[in-house]
Amino acid sequence: MFASVATLGREEYLNQDYFPADYFDYLIIDEFHHAVNTQYRRIVNYFKPKFMLGLTATPERMDGKSIYEICDYNVPYEISLKEAINKGMLVPFHYYGVYDETDYSGLHLVKGRYDEKELTEIYKDNTKRYDMIYKYYMKYRSHRALGFCCSRLHAEEMAKEFCKRGIPSVAVYSNADGQFSEERDRAIERLIKQEIRVIFSVDMFNEGLDIASLDMVMLLRPTESPIVFLQQLGRGLRIYRGKEYLNVLDFIGNYEKAGKAPLLLLGGTSFSEKKACDYKDIEYPDDCLVDFDMRLIDLFKELDKKSLSIKERVRREYFRVKELLDGRVPSRMELFTYMDDDIYQYCMKHAKENPFRRYLEFLQDMQELSADEEALYTGIGREFLAVIETTDMQKVYKMPILYSLYNHGNIRMEVTEEEVLESWKRFFHTGTNWKDFAADISYEDYKRMTDKQHLAKAKSMPIRFLKSSGKGFFIDKDGYAIAIREDLRKCIENAAFKYHMKDILEYRTMEYYRRRYVVSDE
Structure with missing residues (x-):
C-alpha cells in the first residue's frame, strides 16, 4: 500500500x-529527514512494524533537528555525494563562486537567518x-536553469529582469499571483519543452523536483543551511542523455557562513577544523570543477581572521538555540539537537570548551539558572x-543502572537486583x-540470555565500576544491588535535580549512539 504522509x-x-x-510488517518512509516534524513523527510513533526503513538524501540536519536521534543512529547504508558522483550515479558539477x-x-539575523x-x-x-x-548566466549558457531566491518578490523580480533581457523566465511559489508567476506543474512542463x-x-x-535535464542551478541568496545548499545543488545532478555536468553559479557576498561554500561541495556538514581559504587542498569528486573569484579568496581569508573564539561561538550558539525555543532555556538534549554540527564536533574534541560536561556551570556562567537550579x-546535588x-562511557552499560535509580522521575535511594534487572532488560530490549x-x-544469542546472566553482567561491570569510580556517591547497602549516599x-525531591538527571541520561545515551555511529562509519 502506498500513502501520502x-x-x-x-x-x-x-x-x-x-x-x-x-x-504493517514492513514500513518504508521516504524523505525521512522530515521525520522530525509533527505529522511524520505521528506515523513513526504510532506504527510498530517488524522493520521500519527511512530513506533520505540529506540526513545530517533538517529544520534544525537531527533525524539520527529517531533511529538511535542505526544506519544500515549510506552513500556520500562524492561517492555517488564517483560511481556515476550523479553527474559532476562545475561550480563557480x-x-x-x-x-x-x-542586515539582522533572526534565529540564525x-x-x-x-x-x-x-x-x-x-x-x-x-x-x-545575467552576465554569468550568459557566460556559462543553459537550456534549462533553476534559480533559488530569498522571497516571492525576489523571484518575481528575477523573472521580470530576465524576461526584459530576452530570456523567457517565470517565478514559481505557493499561491502564485504575480505578473511573471506560473503554476508549478505548468512551469515544469514549459521548462522541459x-x-x-x-x-x-x-x-x-x-526537494521533490524531477527535471533530469536541468543543466544549471543559480544560488541567488545567502547560503545559511548546509542541508538546503545540498538539496538545491542536488536538483541538477540527475543523469540525463547528453548531459556531461551541472553548472552551479553561487553568488557570494560578505554574509554569515559565506566561507562554508567550498566545504559544502563535499556533501558534509562539519568543518570545525578546516578553513574555507584552504579550498584548493580539498579533494572534490571526480571530474568536478570548483572555481572562485579571487576576490572571494580574499573575502574567505578575512572571514577566517574574524573568526570568534570557540568559547564565544558556543555562547552565541546557545543564545541562538534559546531564541529558536522562543526564549526558553534549552536542555542538554535540545542544545545537542539544534546546535550547529561544526560547533558540536569541536566541543566533543575539546573537553574544556564542552558545555555538556558541566552544563549547570555553563548555565551559571550564562546567568541562566532558575531559582531551583541556583539552590541545586x-x-x-x-x-x-x-x-x-x-x-x-566506552560502553553503554551504566545507563540502564542509572535509569533504574532515576525510576521515571520517582528517584530511588537504592535499587534491588530485581529492579536493576527490569531496567537492564527494558533498555537492551529497546530497538x-x-x-x-x-x-x-x-x-538469537541475545534472546537466549537468562536473567541470571543479565544480572551477573550488570553487577560485574557497570555496578562495580560506579561504586569504585563514582566519587563515593554510589555505595553498597544490604539487600540492594546498589544505592546512593544518604x-x-x-x-532527589528537588524538581530541578530530577529534570537535570533525566536530561543527562537522555543526552548521554544519545551521544553514545552518535559516537558509535561515527566510529562504525569510519
Whole structure:
C-alpha cells in the first residue's frame, strides 16, 4: 500500500479500528529527514512494524533537528555525494563562486537567518546585481536553469529582469499571483519543452523536483543551511542523455557562513577544523570543477581572521538555540539537537570548551539558572550530577543502572537486583540496543540470555565500576544491588535535580549512539 504522509497521518487512520499499530510488517518512509516534524513523527510513533526503513538524501540536519536521534543512529547504508558522483550515479558539477558586491553587513539575523524582508529590499531594483547575474548566466549558457531566491518578490523580480533581457523566465511559489508567476506543474512542463529557459523559485523546489535535464542551478541568496545548499545543488545532478555536468553559479557576498561554500561541495556538514581559504587542498569528486573569484579568496581569508573564539561561538550558539525555543532555556538534549554540527564536533574534541560536561556551570556562567537550579548549584546535588555527566562511557552499560535509580522521575535511594534487572532488560530490549550487549553477539544469542546472566553482567561491570569510580556517591547497602549516599536524600525531591538527571541520561545515551555511529562509519 502506498500513502501520502498528509493522509496516513490523520487521526482517523491512526487508530486501532482502522490500522492497528502492528498492521504493517514492513514500513518504508521516504524523505525521512522530515521525520522530525509533527505529522511524520505521528506515523513513526504510532506504527510498530517488524522493520521500519527511512530513506533520505540529506540526513545530517533538517529544520534544525537531527533525524539520527529517531533511529538511535542505526544506519544500515549510506552513500556520500562524492561517492555517488564517483560511481556515476550523479553527474559532476562545475561550480563557480561569483563575487557579489552586495553589502550584507547591516542586515539582522533572526534565529540564525537573515530577515527575508531586509534581504528582498537590498535585492530590489539592484540593477547592477541583475546585470551581473545575467552576465554569468550568459557566460556559462543553459537550456534549462533553476534559480533559488530569498522571497516571492525576489523571484518575481528575477523573472521580470530576465524576461526584459530576452530570456523567457517565470517565478514559481505557493499561491502564485504575480505578473511573471506560473503554476508549478505548468512551469515544469514549459521548462522541459524549452518554452522558458529559467524558473525562479523560493523553497518549493528544494526537494521533490524531477527535471533530469536541468543543466544549471543559480544560488541567488545567502547560503545559511548546509542541508538546503545540498538539496538545491542536488536538483541538477540527475543523469540525463547528453548531459556531461551541472553548472552551479553561487553568488557570494560578505554574509554569515559565506566561507562554508567550498566545504559544502563535499556533501558534509562539519568543518570545525578546516578553513574555507584552504579550498584548493580539498579533494572534490571526480571530474568536478570548483572555481572562485579571487576576490572571494580574499573575502574567505578575512572571514577566517574574524573568526570568534570557540568559547564565544558556543555562547552565541546557545543564545541562538534559546531564541529558536522562543526564549526558553534549552536542555542538554535540545542544545545537542539544534546546535550547529561544526560547533558540536569541536566541543566533543575539546573537553574544556564542552558545555555538556558541566552544563549547570555553563548555565551559571550564562546567568541562566532558575531559582531551583541556583539552590541545586550550591549543594551536593550538583556534584552528583557532574559525576554522571562525566563518568567514562566506552560502553553503554551504566545507563540502564542509572535509569533504574532515576525510576521515571520517582528517584530511588537504592535499587534491588530485581529492579536493576527490569531496567537492564527494558533498555537492551529497546530497538537494536541488544547489539551493545556484547561484541559480535547475534540476536538469537541475545534472546537466549537468562536473567541470571543479565544480572551477573550488570553487577560485574557497570555496578562495580560506579561504586569504585563514582566519587563515593554510589555505595553498597544490604539487600540492594546498589544505592546512593544518604546525604542526597533531600536532593532527589528537588524538581530541578530530577529534570537535570533525566536530561543527562537522555543526552548521554544519545551521544553514545552518535559516537558509535561515527566510529562504525569510519
